[in-house]
Amino acid sequence: MDKIKYLVLLVVGVMLLSCESLLEQKNPNQQDSETYWTTEEELSQGLNAAYRPLRFNGEYRRWLHILYVSRSDEGYSTSPNPHFQSYSNFRTLNDGASEAVLYTWLDLYKGIFWSNQVLYHGEKIEFEEQLKKDQIMGQAYFLRGLGLFNIAGVYGRGPAPIIPDMSEYNQGYKILEQDALYREAKLNFLEAAKRLPKSWENNADLGRITKGAAWGMLAKVNGQLLDWENMKLYCDSIINSGIYKLDDVDYASNFNEAGEFNTESVFEIQFAPDRSGIGQLSQERAKFLGLPANGQSYDDGTASNSVRDEFQKETMADGKSDPRLKATLFYNDPLDNTLYYGRTFSGWVSAGTVKSNKVYWKKYTQWDTKSEAAPESHANNGINIRVIRLADIYLMRAEALNELGLSGAVDDINRVRSRVNMPQLPSSTYPASAYDTKDKMRIQIMHERSCELAGESWRWFDLERWFFRDNDGDGIKETMVSDYLIDGKTPLEWLQSRDSEFDNFDYTDGKCFRFPIPSRELPLVEGLEQNEGW
Numbered sequence: 056m057d058k059i060k061y062l063v064l065l066v067v068g069v070m071l072l073s074c075e076s077l078l079e080q081k082n083p084n085q086q087d088s089e090t091y092w093t094t095e096e097e098l099s100q101g102l103n104a105a106y107r108p109l110r111f112n113g114e115y116r117r118w119l120h121i122l123y124v125s126r127s128d129e130g131y132s133t134s135p136n137p138h139f140q141s142y143s144n145f146r147t148l149n150d151g152a153s154e155a156v157l158y159t160w161l162d163l164y165k166g167i168f169w170s171n172q173v174l175y176h177g178e179k180i181e182f183e184e185q186l187k188k189d190q191i192m193g194q195a196y197f198l199r200g201l202g203l204f205n206i207a208g209v210y211g212r213g214p215a216p217i218i219p220d221m222s223e224y225n226q227g228y229k230i231l232e233q234d235a236l237y238r239e240a241k242l243n244f245l246e247a248a249k250r251l252p253k254s255w256e257n258n259a260d261l262g263r264i265t266k267g268a269a270w271g272m273l274a275k276v277n278g279q280l281l282d283w284e285n286m287k288l289y290c291d292s293i294i295n296s297g298i299y300k301l302d303d304v305d306y307a308s309n310f311n312e313a314g315e316f317n318t319e320s321v322f323e324i325q326f327a328p329d330r331s332g333i334g335q336l337s338q339e340r341a342k343f344l345g346l347p348a349n350g351q352s353y354d355d356g357t358a359s360n361s362v363r364d365e366f367q368k369e370t371m372a373d374g375k376s377d378p379r380l381k382a383t384l385f386y387n388d389p390l391d392n393t394l395y396y397g398r399t400f401s402g403w404v405s406a407g408t409v410k411s412n413k414v415y416w417k418k419y420t421q422w423d424t425k426s427e428a429a430p431e432s433h434a435n436n437g438i439n440i441r442v443i444r445l446a447d448i449y450l451m452r453a454e455a456l457n458e459l460g461l462s463g464a465v466d467d468i469n470r471v472r473s474r475v476n477m478p479q480l481p482s483s484t485y486p487a488s489a490y491d492t493k494d495k496m497r498i499q500i501m502h503e504r505s506c507e508l509a510g511e512s513w514r515w516f517d518l519e520r521w522f523f524r525d526n527d528g529d530g531i532k533e534t535m536v537s538d539y540l541i542d543g544k545t546p547l548e549w550l551q552s553r554d555s556e557f558d559n560f561d562y563t564d565g566k567c568f569r570f571p572i573p574s575r576e577l578p579l580v581e582g583l584e585q586n587e588g589w
Contacts, residue, residue, distance in 0.1 A: 095188075098177050099191060105169040105173055110326065112162065112339070113162025114205070116337075116340075117340065120340045122209055123209075123515045124512055127518060127554075130344075130554075131356075131357055131556050132357065138155070141153070143556055145559040145567045147570055149573070149574055156570055159205075160209075160210065160576065163202045164206075164214075166198055167216065173191065173195035174192060193249070193250025198264070199216070200242075200272065201272065203239050203240040207237050207279070210570055210571075210586065211236075211568060211569035212231070212586055213236065213572070214230055215228060230580075244276060247264070248269035261316055262316070262325045267296060268321055268443065272322075274293070274448065277289065279519060279524075281458075287455035293445070294448060294449065301471070304319040306378060307382035323440060325439050328437040337437055339433050344419075345420045345431065346422065347415070348395065351430050352420075352431060358383075358384055359414075360414055361553035362383070366380040366383075366384075366506055368484065369477070369484040382417065382418070385414065396430070397426040446471045447511075450467065458497075465480050468503050497539075521536070533565055534562070535562040564587060565586070566586070570586075
């Protein structure tokens with residue numbers, strides 16, 4: 056009897072194990088991470104997916120522009136939507152309905168996650184040509200680095216991968232503060248630079264990330280780390296590569312479709328009119344930051360008059376305005392008869408949709424091809440966003456040279472000014488005595504970067520380097536620099552004179568340096584804490 060009993064138990068046990076194994080069988084018709092990542096083509100497709108978040112609302116399609124531009128001294132918001140005002144005036148609402156704060160976080164981490172998948176699974180896939188594999192991995196490293204760079208710039212804190220795969224919940228990451236995030240991004244850009252080509256041979260690859268793009272982001276991230284030597288090093292790499300040029304590029308063509316992939320462009324993100332209905336091809340910047348001419352723009356973020364004032368500090372040799380002014384802003388000029396969306400600026404003022412005393416962002420708008428009958432929309436703007444341009448690189452090198460106490464900054468500044476026929480330094484407006492010390496030259500560079508790069512989403516990073524970070528020997532600290540004057544004002548007073556929203560800027564508790572971590576994320580990510588003051 057005992058033998059029969061044990062035999063029955065054995066049979067039952069085997070049956071249970073068999074049933075369990077049957078229940079655990081995978082559907083052979085459904086791919087997962089174990090069955091998909093096996094071929095060169097699948098890794099290439101995975102990389103293409105990792106590019107997608109760049110065009111999501113939370114990144115360069117919409118929200119990054121709002122968070123970077125309006126928050127700086129270049130912009131402000133009078134939007135009827137209180138959240139848009141809060142992004143700009145240092146009183147951010149973190150109530151769960153704050154789309155920019157939430158979706159920027161989510162979309163940046165989507166990009167990081169998808170890049171991680173390429174990097175993790177790519178290690179085990181063998182390629183016939185190692186070069187092709189290196190190029191795929193290099194692009195994935197860059198995309199992951201760019202995501203981490205923007206997490207650092209927007210939030211100043213967040214999880215970052217310590218192994219390429221973060222697919223397991225609460226595994227494979229560590230919580231990093233801003234400097235550590237920048238350093239993690241730097242490591243990724245270094246890995247990208249090792250693998251990427253200086254240019255792509257096939258037209259089908261036009262727009263893919265290059266070695267120059269990695270060098271450009273290395274210059275950017277080293278600047279935020281106040282590492283002037285390496286900032287200069289990677290600017291040198293781009294300038295000396297012989298690939299990029301300023302002379303044959305009209306300034307305004309950097310912000311329209313006709314000038315895409317010109318010789319000045321180091322890194323740009325591709326957009327196209329979205330006729331597919333999927334909502335990820337077109338860019339929406341113009342719909343939120345543009346001219347509110349009968350619905351062309353919501354005017355949720357407006358350019359500060361101080362941007363125009365910066366341009367008007369000097370003129371060309373013939374007395375005409377800096378040509379970059381007209382390429383950057385819509386503004387009231389009684390002598391201007393240009394039609395913007397079918398009417399002159401004064402015509403739109405008369406129509407009651409535009410204010411004569413305000414200036415509006417013009418870059419990346421379709422003012423010359425759209426009209427009242429066919430206005431700007433969420434789906435029809437296909438202008439590529441130029442993230443890094445050669446002029447920016449020259450001005451970054453000028454800044455690094457100045458901070459290092461080396462000569463050459465004036466030459467780099469003049470290189471940028473000559474492209475738009477502005478007087479060479481020294482000039483009647485800016486004699487040599489205007490920039491004969493490190494602090495004075497830094498202020499001169501502030502002017503040059505404002506005129507060249509206004510509205511291009513780099514100003515907040517500039518302010519961070521100039522005013523909000525200090526290396527006291529024990530590391531970089533968030534602070535408010537006050538040991539030099541600009542036009543007789545402390546840096547904070549100067550910012551307040553340019554943008555009254557800085558009246559709300561309280562740097563004592565650290566709150567205004569960063570946006571809040573989305574409140575819904577805190578219980579989901581082990582070890583993640585809210586930013587100070589929120």
